[in-house]
Amino acid sequence: MTSFADAVTETDTGVRIALDVSAGAKKTVFPAGYNEWRRSIRCQIAAPAVGGRANKEIVRVVADTIGIPQSSVAIASGATSSQKSIQIIGKARADVLAVLKPLLGT
Template sequence: MVVLVDSFGDAVLSSDNGAVITIDVSAGCKKDAFPAGYNPWRKAVVCHVAARAVGGKANRAILDLIAGTFGVPKSSVSIISGAISSTKKIEIAGISREDAVSRLSVLLKA
């Protein structure tokens, strides 16, 4: 079940370097989309990527998509857990938790 919500508080944490977002990934979709909703069961922001989960292609697509969404260099975005799972923790260096939640909320309403 994917739910649209105003706050992603459960999915976004602070880290020493920036913000950590828990994402629920669907690979092999028709098009890339982030954020594509909120999964309350996993407490994760939904992410769709067209790339298949083969040879790290989906992970690279996720990092590119999130970097573009937040307007940060690709080097600022990293997978800190869940590299081979559909649920991942993504760290975005240089942005605050509050900024991440605000940006995600605005993007989902658009």
């Protein structure tokens, strides 16, 4: 069985998280599970994928969950896709995994 840690990779400036996003959900939930096939963490966003609203909500919920300012979170790739890569600046992989592990129940 693959671990959710495969979705989190170290970069020169921080960490990248692979996300599998469902926009227009009943409520916003991050993390909402792990997709083993895509090796990505699931993220449900209540905002619709219109006018960048879902992307703004993703940045907000990821920043709130990790406990960092929104200015430290950016969508690195997949701005118009349900599969996104999120860049977190200034955090170590171990720190992000320590936050996500209890939330994913692993």
